[in-house]
Amino acid sequence: MKRNNKDLAYKKYWENKGRMVELLNRVLFDGENVVRSDGISSTERELSAEVGKASNKRSFTRLLDGAKLVSIGGMPIYVYLENQTYIDYAMTERNITLEAACYHEQRAKLRKEHENAKDLKDDGEFLSGMRKEERFIPALCIVLYYGDTQWDAACSLHEILRFPDICPQLRQIVNDDHVLVLDVKRLEGVDTLQTDLRETFMFIKYASDKDKLWAYINENQELFQNMQEDALEFIAYTTETTRLLKIKDEIRTEKGGYDVCKAISDMRQESREEGRKEGREEGRKEGREEGRKEGREEGRKEGRKEGRKEGRRKGKEELLRSLIKKKLQKGKTLEQIADDLEKEVSEIRIWVEKQQLS
Numbered sequence: 013m014k015r016n017n018k019d020l021a022y023k024k025y026w027e028n029k030g031r032m033v034e035l036l037n038r039v040l041f042d043g044e045n046v047v048r049s050d051g052i053s054s055t056e057r058e059l060s061a062e063v064g065k066a067s068n069k070r071s072f073t074r075l076l077d078g079a080k081l082v083s084i085g086g087m088p089i090y091v092y093l094e095n096q097t098y099i100d101y102a103m104t105e106r107n108i109t110l111e112a113a114c115y116h117e118q119r120a121k122l123r124k125e126h127e128n129a130k131d132l133k134d135d136g137e138f139l140s141g142m143r144k145e146e147r148f149i150p151a152l153c154i155v156l157y158y159g160d161t162q163w164d165a166a167c168s169l170h171e172i173l174r175f176p177d178i179c180p181q182l183r184q185i186v187n188d189d190h191v192l193v194l195d196v197k198r199l200e201g202v203d204t205l206q207t208d209l210r211e212t213f214m215f216i217k218y219a220s221d222k223d224k225l226w227a228y229i230n231e232n233q234e235l236f237q238n239m240q241e242d243a244l245e246f247i248a249y250t251t252e253t254t255r256l257l258k259i260k261d262e263i264r265t266e267k268g269g270y271d272v273c274k275a276i277s278d279m280r281q282e283s284r285e286e287g288r289k290e291g292r293e294e295g296r297k298e299g300r301e302e303g304r305k306e307g308r309e310e311g312r313k314e315g316r317k318e319g320r321k322e323g324r325r326k327g328k329e330e331l332l333r334s335l336i337k338k339k340l341q342k343g344k345t346l347e348q349i350a351d352d353l354e355k356e357v358s359e360i361r362i363w364v365e366k367q368q369l370s
Contacts, residue, residue, distance in 0.1 A: 160220050212246055
């Protein structure tokens with residue numbers, strides 16, 4: 013199965029034994045140093061299982077974000093990591109299939125070993141493919157949740173099962189299964205961690221609040237001035253701050269790490285520049301709109317003024333036209349009309365010819 017860059021970044025990050033040791037001791041043993049680096053080894057990250065009878069077998073495969081064989085008290089345990097950016101309301105079902113696949117593979121391995129050795133003793137052992145005293149290695153899945161909203165999905169199988177109210181005893185009879193979820197953004201005491209889980213988890217915690225993120229980075233610059241490449245990629249993909257990956261060459265340090273302080277500072281400056289540019293453009297648009305409104309208002313004022321002036325002129329013309337017409341109807345000459353109206357005879361003649369009042 014192919015993995016995308018995000019999945020590969022998760023895998024690479026959790027390959028570091030120091031991080032895995034601190035994670036397990038913190039999550040499983042409340043910070044007590046039970047798990048040691050020399051007790052951790054990588055194991056297959058792909059689990060396969062077959063279900064059904066020979067005539068109707070179905071197979072499924074699970075590719076895991078992280079898989080370790082961990083020694084606890086001298087006994088091995090399989091630990092699987094599932095990274096979640098979003099809440100999965102079917103997580104308990106996924107957890108069951110993962111565990112089932114792990115136990116199925118162990119049983120298949122035992123069966124093959126006994127078939128080759130031909131050392132099974134009775135019908136029960138032949139049917140099972142294993143000896144009565146043999147035991148499977150326990151499987152534990154830890155869900156690392158990096159989302160903004162608090163995890164509210166079921167953490168046990170019973171929470172997603174519908175039990176009849178008439179028979180509450182079924183809850184005691186039907187097997188349950190639990191999911192161990194680590195809600196990273198709401199995890200307390202992260203600043204007491206000793207590995208770079210501290211800075212990566214704190215970056216994830218504040219990623220959705222840029223001011224708080226910058227304040228934390230600025231107060232803890234020594235933690236972010238030479239971050240390892242796998243940690244940089246981990247926070248970039250987990251928080252969707254992939255801009256960090258595009259400027260890797262620009263923030264590379266002489267020690268071989270990456271200066272996240274400089275990266276975030278540069279990104280903040282770029283954001284401010286982009287904000288100013290967008291603000292200027294928005295301001296120009298708003299200014300043009302305000303200018304159009306002001307222009308329309310000024311135009312209306314000028315139009316009303318010109319309209320009143322034109323109205324007065326037309327009113328005077330209508331009055332003069334009416335007076336000339338009445339005087340012509342009384343038989344007065346152009347000279348008499350001009351004298352009555354205190355106008356030139358030539359002006360009265362133009363009016364008469366223009367208006368055809370004669």
